Amino acid sequence: MALRDLLHAKENRIENERLNRLVEELGALEYAEVQKKTIEAKANLSDLLVEKKKCEEENAELERRREALELVVGELQKRLELSETIEELQKSIAAKRRELIIADEAVLMESFALYKPTYAFTKADAYKEKLDKVRSQQKDMIKNNIAAFGSDQWTVNNSLSQGKKLVGDMKKLCLRSFNNECDAAVDEVKFNNFERCEARIEKSAEAVEKLGKMMGVRINPRFVQLKKDELRVALEYQIQKQREKDEQKELRAQQREEARVAKELEEARKEALKEQQHYQNAIDKINKQIDACKSETELEVLKEKLEDLTSKLDVITENIAQIDYRQANQKAxxxxxxxxxxxxxxxxxxxxxxxxxxxxxxxxxxxxxxxxxxxxxxxxxxxxxxxxxxxxxxxxxxxxxxxxxxxxxxxxxxxxxxxxxxxxxxxxxxxxxxxxxxxxxxxxxxxxxxxxx
CATH class of the missing domain: 3.40.1440 (GIY-YIG endonuclease)
Structure with a gap:
C-alpha cells in the first residue's frame, strides 16, 4: 500500500509539474496575448483619442456654424419681416397714391365742372332778396326751437328738468358748430367748388348727429336744406354780382369809346370846316384876281390854281359829308x-x-x-x-x-x-x-x- 502510495505520489508530482509547466506556458502565452492586446488597445485608444479630438473639433466647428447659421437665419427672418413690412407699406403707398389720383381727378373735374344755376333771376337785387328770405327762415326755425331735435326723456340725477336743460345746451352747442361750418362753406363757395361745399354742410350735419347720439340730438333736415339753399343762392348772387360788374365795366368802356368817337368826329368836322373855309377864301380871292386879270398868261396860271383849289375843296366837302353821315348814323x-x-x-x-x-x-x-x-x-x-x-x-x-x-x-x-x-x-x-x-x-x-x- 505504501509502495502504491509512493508511486501515486510520484505520478501526482510529475503530473503537477507538467501541469505547472503547462500553466506557466499558458500564462506566458496569455501575458503575451494580453500585452499584445494591451498595445493594440493603447493604439486603438490613441486613435480613438485622436478621433475624439477630431470629433470635438468638428462639433465645435459645427457649433460655430450652427450659431452663424442661427445669426443668418435671424437676419433673414428680420429681412423677411422687413420685406413684409415694406410690402405692406408699398401696398399702402400704392393705395394712397390711387386715392390721391382719384382725389386729384375729383378736384380737377370739380375745377372744370359747370355749375348749373337753380334760380333765373336777372338782377343781383333779386338774389339778395332771396338770400335774405332763406336766412330769415333759418332764424325763425332757431327762434321756434325746431332747428335741431333732442331727447325729451334724458334725466340728470333722476331729474327730467335737469336732463331737458342739458339736452337744450347740447342742441345750442351743436347748432352753433353746424352754423359755423355752414358759414365757412358759404364764405368760400365758388362756381368750381360748389359740390365740395355742399358736401361739407352734409358732413357737418352727420357729425353733429354722431356727437349727440346719446341725447338724440340732431339737426332738423329742413334746417340742413335751408343751409344748402343759402349756399346755392349765395353762389348765384356772387356770380350775378360779378356778371353785372363786368357788364358795367363793358358799358363804361363802350361809353368811353363812343364819347371818344363823338369827340373825334366833332374835332375832325371842325378841322374840315376850317380847311373848307380856307380853300373857299382862296377860291374867292382867285376869282377876284381872274376878274381883274388882263394878261392871258397870268389868266391861265390863275385858272390852274382855281382848278386845284376847287378839287381840294371838293375833297374836303366830301369829307365833311362823310363826317356828317357818321355823326348821324351811329351804326356806320x-x-x-x-x-x-x-x-x-x-x-x-x-x-x-x-x-x-x-x-x-x-x-x-x-x-x-x-x-x-x-x-x-x-x-x-x-x-x-x-x-x-x-x-x-x-x-x-x-x-x-x-x-x-x-x-x-x-x-x-x-x-x-x-x-x-x-x-x-x-x-x-x-x-x-x-x-x-x-x-x-x-x-x-x-x-x-x-x-x-
Missing part, C-alpha cells in the same frame, strides 16, 4: 379781322368793330403790353351797319369761340376762307384780304432763336 363803322400769330398761333382771329375815323388806332391799342406781339390786319371793312355785320360773324362762329363765358372776348378758331365766305354772303362791297400776316416781330424773334440755337 369798320369791322376788322385781325390775328396775332405769335400770341395765339394760326387760324385764330379777333373779329370786332370800331366807329373811329382811323380804325388802325383801335387795332394798335389792342396790341398793347397785354400781348407779346402786335396784331396784324387781314381785313378792314367799312359798313353802314357795322354792328349787324359783326353780329352775323359772331353768331356764325359762336361754337368756335375761344372763350364761351365772356362774349366780349371776340376770338375765334376759324380759317380766313370761312370768314371770307360769311362776309361775301352778308356784305355787298368788295373786300381786300391780307392772306399771310406780316407778323414781323414774331418772325424775327423766331429767326433769332434759330441762330441762337
Amino acid at each position: 363803322g369798320y369791322v376788322y379781322v385781325i390775328s396775332n400769330l405769335g400770341a395765339f398761333g394760326e387760324n385764330v382771329y379777333k373779329i370786332g368793330m370800331t366807329r373811329r375815323l382811323e380804325p388802325q388806332e383801335r387795332v394798335d391799342e389792342l396790341g398793347d403790353a397785354s400781348v407779346p406781339f402786335n396784331f396784324d390786319v387781314h381785313a378792314m371793312i367799312f359798313s353802314d351797319n357795322a354792328p349787324a355785320l359783326e353780329a352775323v360773324l359772331h353768331h356764325t362762329f359762336s361754337e368756335r369761340r375761344l372763350n364761351y363765358i365772356n362774349n366780349r372776348r371776340e376770338f375765334f378758331q376759324v380759317t380766313l376762307d370761312e370768314i371770307k365766305k360769311v362776309i361775301k354772303e352778308n356784305h355787298d362791297k368788295t373786300v381786300e384780304f391780307v392772306e399771310i400776316p406780316p407778323a414781323e416781330q414774331y418772325r424775327e424773334t423766331q429767326k433769332m432763336k434759330e441762330v441762337g440755337a
Whole structure:
C-alpha cells in the first residue's frame, strides 16, 4: 500500500509539474496575448483619442456654424419681416397714391365742372332778396326751437328738468358748430367748388348727429336744406354780382369809346370846316384876281390854281359829308379781322368793330403790353351797319369761340376762307384780304432763336 502510495505520489508530482509547466506556458502565452492586446488597445485608444479630438473639433466647428447659421437665419427672418413690412407699406403707398389720383381727378373735374344755376333771376337785387328770405327762415326755425331735435326723456340725477336743460345746451352747442361750418362753406363757395361745399354742410350735419347720439340730438333736415339753399343762392348772387360788374365795366368802356368817337368826329368836322373855309377864301380871292386879270398868261396860271383849289375843296366837302353821315348814323363803322400769330398761333382771329375815323388806332391799342406781339390786319371793312355785320360773324362762329363765358372776348378758331365766305354772303362791297400776316416781330424773334440755337 505504501509502495502504491509512493508511486501515486510520484505520478501526482510529475503530473503537477507538467501541469505547472503547462500553466506557466499558458500564462506566458496569455501575458503575451494580453500585452499584445494591451498595445493594440493603447493604439486603438490613441486613435480613438485622436478621433475624439477630431470629433470635438468638428462639433465645435459645427457649433460655430450652427450659431452663424442661427445669426443668418435671424437676419433673414428680420429681412423677411422687413420685406413684409415694406410690402405692406408699398401696398399702402400704392393705395394712397390711387386715392390721391382719384382725389386729384375729383378736384380737377370739380375745377372744370359747370355749375348749373337753380334760380333765373336777372338782377343781383333779386338774389339778395332771396338770400335774405332763406336766412330769415333759418332764424325763425332757431327762434321756434325746431332747428335741431333732442331727447325729451334724458334725466340728470333722476331729474327730467335737469336732463331737458342739458339736452337744450347740447342742441345750442351743436347748432352753433353746424352754423359755423355752414358759414365757412358759404364764405368760400365758388362756381368750381360748389359740390365740395355742399358736401361739407352734409358732413357737418352727420357729425353733429354722431356727437349727440346719446341725447338724440340732431339737426332738423329742413334746417340742413335751408343751409344748402343759402349756399346755392349765395353762389348765384356772387356770380350775378360779378356778371353785372363786368357788364358795367363793358358799358363804361363802350361809353368811353363812343364819347371818344363823338369827340373825334366833332374835332375832325371842325378841322374840315376850317380847311373848307380856307380853300373857299382862296377860291374867292382867285376869282377876284381872274376878274381883274388882263394878261392871258397870268389868266391861265390863275385858272390852274382855281382848278386845284376847287378839287381840294371838293375833297374836303366830301369829307365833311362823310363826317356828317357818321355823326348821324351811329351804326356806320369798320369791322376788322385781325390775328396775332405769335400770341395765339394760326387760324385764330379777333373779329370786332370800331366807329373811329382811323380804325388802325383801335387795332394798335389792342396790341398793347397785354400781348407779346402786335396784331396784324387781314381785313378792314367799312359798313353802314357795322354792328349787324359783326353780329352775323359772331353768331356764325359762336361754337368756335375761344372763350364761351365772356362774349366780349371776340376770338375765334376759324380759317380766313370761312370768314371770307360769311362776309361775301352778308356784305355787298368788295373786300381786300391780307392772306399771310406780316407778323414781323414774331418772325424775327423766331429767326433769332434759330441762330441762337
